[in-house]
Amino acid sequence: MSNSATQVLFDAPGPKGRRRILLLSILSVLAIAGLLAAGLWQFHANGQLDPNKWVVYLRADYLAFLGQGLWGTLKVTAAAAVVAFPFGLLLALARLSRSSLLRAIAITWIEFFRGIPMLLVVYAFLLALPAFGVTFPRFWMLVIPMILVSSAATAEVFRAGIKAVDRGQHEAAAAIGLSRRDAMASVVLPQAVRLVLPSLILALVTLLKDSTLGYVVSYNELQFQGKTLVSITRYLVQTYLVVSVIYIVINLLLTRIALALDARMKARAVAS
Amino acid sequence: MIASGPVAAEDAIAASPWATAIKDKGQLIRGGTVANQVFSLASTSGGQPTGFDAGLTQLLAKYILGDGGEEKVEYIDTTVETRETMVQNGTVDCVIATYSITPERLEVISFAGPYYLSGTAVQVRTEDAETIAGPEDLTGLNLVTQANSTGIQAIEEHVTDPGKVETLPNNESCVAALKQGRVDAYVLDQGVLLGNSAADPEVTVVGDPFVDDPYGVGLSQDSEDALEFVNTFLQELIDSGAWDALWTATIGEVIDGEAPEPPVPGELPA
Amino acid sequence: METLHGIIQYLQESIALLGDNLPLLLQGIGYTVALTLLGYGFALILGTVLAVCRVSPIPPLRWASAVYVEIFRNIPLLSLLILIAFGLPDVGLLLPYFWCGVLGLTLSSGAFVCENVRSGINTVPVGHAEAARSIGLGFFGTLRFVVLPQAFRAMVQPLVNVFIGTVIGSALCSAIAVSEITWVTQTLNIQSGRAVVMFLVAGAVYLGMSLGGAALGGVIERAVAPGGTGRCAPAPRST
Numbered sequence: 032m033s034n035s036a037t038q039v040l041f042d043a044p045g046p047k048g049r050r051r052i053l054l055l056s057i058l059s060v061l062a063i064a065g066l067l068a069a070g071l072w073q074f075h076a077n078g079q080l081d082p083n084k085w086v087v088y089l090r091a092d093y094l095a096f097l098g099q100g101l102w103g104t105l106k107v108t109a110a111a112a113v114v115a116f117p118f119g120l121l122l123a124l125a126r127l128s129r130s131s132l133l134r135a136i137a138i139t140w141i142e143f144f145r146g147i148p149m150l151l152v153v154y155a156f157l158l159a160l161p162a163f164g165v166t167f168p169r170f171w172m173l174v175i176p177m178i179l180v181s182s183a184a185t186a187e188v189f190r191a192g193i194k195a196v197d198r199g200q201h202e203a204a205a206a207i208g209l210s211r212r213d214a215m216a217s218v219v220l221p222q223a224v225r226l227v228l229p230s231l232i233l234a235l236v237t238l239l240k241d242s243t244l245g246y247v248v249s250y251n252e253l254q255f256q257g258k259t260l261v262s263i264t265r266y267l268v269q270t271y272l273v274v275s276v277i278y279i280v281i282n283l284l285l286t287r288i289a290l291a292l293d294a295r296m297k298a299r300a301v302a303s
Numbered sequence: 304m305i306a307s308g309p310v311a312a313e314d315a316i317a318a319s320p321w322a323t324a325i326k327d328k329g330q331l332i333r334g335g336t337v338a339n340q341v342f343s344l345a346s347t348s349g350g351q352p353t354g355f356d357a358g359l360t361q362l363l364a365k366y367i368l369g370d371g372g373e374e375k376v377e378y379i380d381t382t383v384e385t386r387e388t389m390v391q392n393g394t395v396d397c398v399i400a401t402y403s404i405t406p407e408r409l410e411v412i413s414f415a416g417p418y419y420l421s422g423t424a425v426q427v428r429t430e431d432a433e434t435i436a437g438p439e440d441l442t443g444l445n446l447v448t449q450a451n452s453t454g455i456q457a458i459e460e461h462v463t464d465p466g467k468v469e470t471l472p473n474n475e476s477c478v479a480a481l482k483q484g485r486v487d488a489y490v491l492d493q494g495v496l497l498g499n500s501a502a503d504p505e506v507t508v509v510g511d512p513f514v515d516d517p518y519g520v521g522l523s524q525d526s527e528d529a530l531e532f533v534n535t536f537l538q539e540l541i542d543s544g545a546w547d548a549l550w551t552a553t554i555g556e557v558i559d560g561e562a563p564e565p566p567v568p569g570e571l572p573a
Numbered sequence: 574m575e576t577l578h579g580i581i582q583y584l585q586e587s588i589a590l591l592g593d594n595l596p597l598l599l600q601g602i603g604y605t606v607a608l609t610l611l612g613y614g615f616a617l618i619l620g621t622v623l624a625v626c627r628v629s630p631i632p633p634l635r636w637a638s639a640v641y642v643e644i645f646r647n648i649p650l651l652s653l654l655i656l657i658a659f660g661l662p663d664v665g666l667l668l669p670y671f672w673c674g675v676l677g678l679t680l681s682s683g684a685f686v687c688e689n690v691r692s693g694i695n696t697v698p699v700g701h702a703e704a705a706r707s708i709g710l711g712f713f714g715t716l717r718f719v720v721l722p723q724a725f726r727a728m729v730q731p732l733v734n735v736f737i738g739t740v741i742g743s744a745l746c747s748a749i750a751v752s753e754i755t756w757v758t759q760t761l762n763i764q765s766g767r768a769v770v771m772f773l774v775a776g777a778v779y780l781g782m783s784l785g786g787a788a789l790g791g792v793i794e795r796a797v798a799p800g801g802t803g804r805c806a807p808a809p810r811s812t
Contacts, residue, residue, distance in 0.1 A: 059631055073665050142784065150755060169394055239649075242649075259345070262474065263344070275648050279644055279647045450760070
């Protein structure tokens, strides 16, 4: 572990301290177990633990039904990321450029799409634009708002990455006669992109979560399929819990990958 | 039952660019729900959806695509909030989804039909069915309906001094709000409500419909020929007795009595 | 001239429409502000408590806090809100929609606050904590008087981001029947067909809150800059 204040907030405990920590540990385990038990009891008391209400989610047809939704979720997330990430990089470059016009455009874009809810953008595509004769298939009614919102967030990620690349790198590139543009393209950017890779994976997590707004445009992503399944099974808590767990597991995997990448890069930075 | 439905004459299809396009694609794309027990319910075992609207869709597909066409339907989900847009932008060929014909909606899309005369009704928790008999009993009670639905106007015009009126984005949420006691009644067209009570004994439709809700087939205003084509199809269904048979097999299961007199396709409500 | 006339007429009609529905719009803004402030305020408290657990010497508390964060930062907010509003009543907990919204925002933003407070603590040089320990401060004393006040500065920008996340997250409460500004403007939009003006109103409310929060964050950041105040700033509390 890296050195930080968290490591010295308390001493290595002595015998008395150890006893106290043990006692507090036992108490907190009891408290946590109590909370979980109370939650489970609430489920039981309301008949929601009835195995019949859970085993249906092992039925192949229901799983396939949710699987379709998951496939939809992954498709829109991937499509949005493929466009939004390069777009975010361009926005970051515009924001760091010497042209004040480009900077102004980039800043306005970024602040605008960072500050308004994606739901509003989705509604614009669903309800406002059709009034002007501009309509998109529902896949794009979901993906375009995801791109717009994510591009603003990833622009900031890339900007931080570019700024984090050592100033000496810019100077070294200039010293060997590279133009500003060449230095950016062949020296700074490759390092910056590597640097921001973990943050980009977290942006992917955000995109995946935002894809639940497909619920609004009737796109058959996981949340929407879950909603339909509620009508068929009538097991509301169970269905939405199953759906939520799927989201959490996928995002957890992505977050783990991001953390592992981050740790590897930090280790490499320390080594060099 | 679907298999015995009529098939359109070649020249009737050739006369309609809308039908020709569907025939060339080899597929009818229908917007709607697959979560309504009576009108359109997905089969989780891989078969076709069943119900009045689903049957109508399959009959229309067969009418255009010929024998076996009833299986060549792509079902795209739409909600009350998304239906108009989906029709306008051509995501679907038509919407068949307990879709009430209203003047507001006629401004942006067109409707073939009506093919069924439904009406706005009241759904309550089954234990309240004794005390609430219709809109006149809703004064002071908290109500729910779907966002952008005909229920909103029906409540404004027919319920004196309701309590809180909530709107939620879909049928599932409205049913949950009713069952969980957040509201005392759910006001919407009978087609949807009957589907709910068929699926769930905890909720019941009370009284008679109090506002007419004629259901139509939602079509894009860009394809003018579609309107006439679908109306002809509906008339053929009625003449051949297929309409009656479909009603008996679906809605007839949850409403007592004989099949009603079918509406006249093309006669839109004033 | 023709178009100019049309625009003026559109503006006049729009203003009239907004005027007619002013109470509803104000109520919508009120709900959005209330959802955001309550959700964010409780999230600050919850997140700080979780972060303290996360760095505490008690292993079960550290684990519980870690598990909490993993669950609530990875669940989509919409799924969480729907579970709270329509799932919890089925297990015997029925909250008004508004409080469902506040609870969802708190639970979700709290996880992000925890992460930011924890990484803020990590930015404080080890020597400072060691110095505090050597003059005899215990775990809470070190955190309260030495580490958190310094960590606070590094946390301001990330916490502003959590605030903006809470602002835009509040829009999703329209899916659980909270009549906040997205719900109000979309309802009016459907009734009146005046999409442009309705989106302008809603957009202005959200941008005003996001940018306002960011500006306030900048002020706070400068105020707590080293040399800004010599005294021990208190740990972040709710607003």
